[in-house]
Amino acid sequence: MDFLDIHNHKVATQPGVISIQSLSLTSDIFLAMPKTKPISVGLHPWFAKVEHLELQMKYLTVVATQTNVKQIGECGLDRLRGEKLENQILILEKQIELAEKLNKPLILHCVKCFSELIAIKDQLKVKVPMIIHGFNKNETLGHQLLGKGFLLSFGLAVLKKDSGAAKLIQSTDSFFLETDDADISIEEIYQAAAILKKCTVDELKARIFTDWNKLNLKN
Numbered sequence: 274m275d276f277l278d279i280h281n282h283k284v285a286t287q288p289g290v291i292s293i294q295s296l297s298l299t300s301d302i303f304l305a306m307p308k309t310k311p312i313s314v315g316l317h318p319w320f321a322k323v324e325h326l327e328l329q330m331k332y333l334t335v336v337a338t339q340t341n342v343k344q345i346g347e348c349g350l351d352r353l354r355g356e357k358l359e360n361q362i363l364i365l366e367k368q369i370e371l372a373e374k375l376n377k378p379l380i381l382h383c384v385k386c387f388s389e390l391i392a393i394k395d396q397l398k399v400k401v402p403m404i405i406h407g408f409n410k411n412e413t414l415g416h417q418l419l420g421k422g423f424l425l426s427f428g429l430a431v432l433k434k435d436s437g438a439a440k441l442i443q444s445t446d447s448f449f450l451e452t453d454d455a456d457i458s459i460e461e462i463y464q465a466a467a468i469l470k471k472c473t474v475d476e477l478k479a480r481i482f483t484d485w486n487k488l489n490l491k492n
C-alpha cells in the first residue's frame with residue numbers, strides 16, 4: 274500500500290508514494306503541465322489577479338480536464354496576501370464552478386477566512402469534496418468545518434504534540450496528510466499521525482487510501 278501525499282509542490286516522484294503535486298496556473302503557466310503523474314491545478318490566491326481571471330480560467334478549464342488532474346487548486350482565500358478579499362472570492366467561485374462541472378475535489382488554501390469559506394460552501398451548495406490543506410487551527414474550528422462537510426489535511430504540524438492538527442487527529446477518523454512545501458518525507462508525517470492515532474502506519478495508509486478512492490468521483 275502506498276503513502277498518499279495529498280498536497281505538495283515537489284517535482285520529483287518517489288517509489289511507494291502517490292504524490293499530488295499542486296501547480297498554480299498563475300506562476301507555472303509557461304511550464305508544460307505533466308500529463309501522467311497526479312497533479313492538482315488551480316489559481317493560487319497569492320498570485321491570482323482578477324484582471325487575468327478570464328484568460329486563466331480558459332487555460333484552467335482545458336488543463337483541468339486531463340485525467341491526471343485529481344483536484345482543482347490549490348485555490349482559496351488569504352486575508353494576509355494577494356488581491357482584496359472581494360476579488361479572491363470571485364476567483365475562488367469560478368474555480369468551484371469548474372470543479373463542480375468536472376466533478377473533481379477542491380484543494381483549498383485558507384488563511385483567516387474560514388467564515389467566508391463556510392458561507393461560500395453554503396451559498397453555492399457545493400457538492401464536490403472541499404479539502405482544506407495544511408489545517409492547524411484549534412479543535413473547535415476543525416470540528417465546525419468537519420461538521421459543515423469540509424475535509425481536512427494535516428502537514429508538518431502533526432509533529433508538534435500540542436498543535437491543533439495533532440489534537441484533531443486524535444478526535445477525528447477522517448483526515449488526509451501532506452508535506453506541502455516542508456522539507457520532510459510523507460513517511461515521517463504518517464508515522465507521527467499513527468502514533469497520535471494509536472494505530473499502525475499500515476492501518477493509516479489503508480484508511481486514507483479508502484477515503485481517497487471514495488473522493489475520486491471521476492477517473
Ligand SMILES: [Zn+2]
Pocket residue numbers: 280281282295347453454
Ligand atoms: Zn501548498
